Amino acid sequence: MVAIPSSPPASREVVRTAIVPVMLSGADYRRAHDAHHIAAGLWDQAVDWVHAEWKAKHNPSKYDIRAFLTSIPREQRTLHAHTTEAIGYDLYEAIKTSRTNRKNGMSVRSPWRKKNYRPLSFSKHFGWRIRPDNKLNLSLGRGRPGIVLALPNVEDPVGAELVSPDLWSEIQLCWDQDNRQFSLHIPYTSRRSVSAGKAITAIDEGIINPMTLATWVDEGTIDVTVINGREARAIKRQRNKATGALQRKMSKTKNGSRKHHRLVAAKKRLKGKARLQLRDFDHQVARKATNHVIAHSTGRLVIGEVRGIEYKTKQKRRIGRRGRQQLSQWSRGTEERYLAEKTGLDIEHLNESGSTKTCPACGARNRPCGRDYRCKVCNFTCHRDAVGAINILQKAIHGSYVPIGPDVVIRVTYLRDEKRWSPDQRNTHRMVQCRKARALSSAKNQASTETSCKPKLVNSSTSSLEPDPLVAVA
Ligand SMILES: [Zn+2]
Incomplete structure (x- = not known):
């Protein structure tokens, strides 16, 4: 063989x-x-x-x-x-x-x-x-x-x-x-398809970029995939603003009144639509991550443990009101579940404290500013989330944040969000189109008894030389 x-x-x-x-x-x-x-x-x-x-x-x-x-x-x-x-x-x-x-x-x-x-x-x-x-x-x-x-x-x-x-x-x-x-x-x-292999892939999760994946390709190269989450943030922001506006209107109406009922229905519709869009988005994130996992024949998936960072943020006064809302609406668990289902792998969690601050090239600790990471000691620069993912990867392999050395090539791929319809949205759209077409055709049938679906070549019956078979039948 x-x-x-x-x-x-x-x-x-x-x-x-x-x-x-x-x-x-x-x-x-x-x-x-x-x-x-x-x-x-x-x-x-x-x-x-x-x-x-x-x-x-x-x-x-x-x-x-x-x-x-x-x-x-x-x-x-x-x-x-x-x-x-x-x-x-x-x-x-x-x-x-x-x-x-x-x-x-x-x-x-x-x-x-x-x-x-x-x-x-x-x-x-x-x-x-x-x-x-x-x-x-x-x-x-x-x-x-x-x-x-x-x-x-x-x-x-x-x-x-x-x-x-x-x-x-x-x-x-x-x-x-x-x-x-x-x-x-x-x-x-x-x-x-199920991923089967020996490679280890580490994932850093975040609100701005839902998943950043890092895998060693060979001795000197690390592949990093950054999945962008702009679409989900836009959907959530729009939903939060619209539900807030409805809530304010509802506070001015009487409980149980007709107007109140209408506002409740509008809010349900709004939330339902956003839920479908977010479900589709979470599936897209998990799918893109799965593509990376399968392409690198990963057999072990390690994710930085972020559970619990949302607790008591108000008391700790570390995060503002908007940040807390973003944190509580973060669909990290759902995306992890989808990823486990799509890849067929078990997900390991690892303590990720300090992974975004430690320099992967020399091990110094820096405070990242903005979306880029810059080391003050060795001048290493990289995408901020890629740094987190690489550090988690090193910890998964060696047990601690072992520096990768200055010569390693880091290939970063950015996957932007695609605005796309979910199957549900497509079906709903089809249904609405069908209904419109039906309404249109029944209106037409009422207006005239002609059943011809061919474009009419002759505009008046007087000049017709050849009898149209459809008209002849009618
Ligand atoms: Zn450094």
């Missing part, structure tokens, strides 16, 4: 969930709304029953809860049988999670709260199916009309390919509270 110098990245099977906003017809909307209330009612009944069983010293299993739910008369559970069963399974899983958490020392209760609205699950082939006219049918049980939707396009972010409905599993119809619309959650299996 010939050893391949750089093996292609390994891949593994993962389950992704596509979230597709949907537009329902008036009747379907009401049916979906009622079904969500019925599902919540069933959940409440099951919770009460389980609590009564516990009082009677019984410990109902997953199948006991399911049996209780299916024993409720059919007229009271106007849902597909599989949807009802899924409620029982969900409740059992919730009880199991609360037990595990209690075992781990957390003070949590098993499910007890009354629900008003619950997502509906539709099993493959039974709960959901594709009709001969290529529409998606979500069943609400035998003998009842289902919810009919245009077949959604599910796009896999890897390679931007459409996912065939054969690969979809159990679909959920959920109410998106922030965006005030229904959406389908469609899980499907996909593949994801």
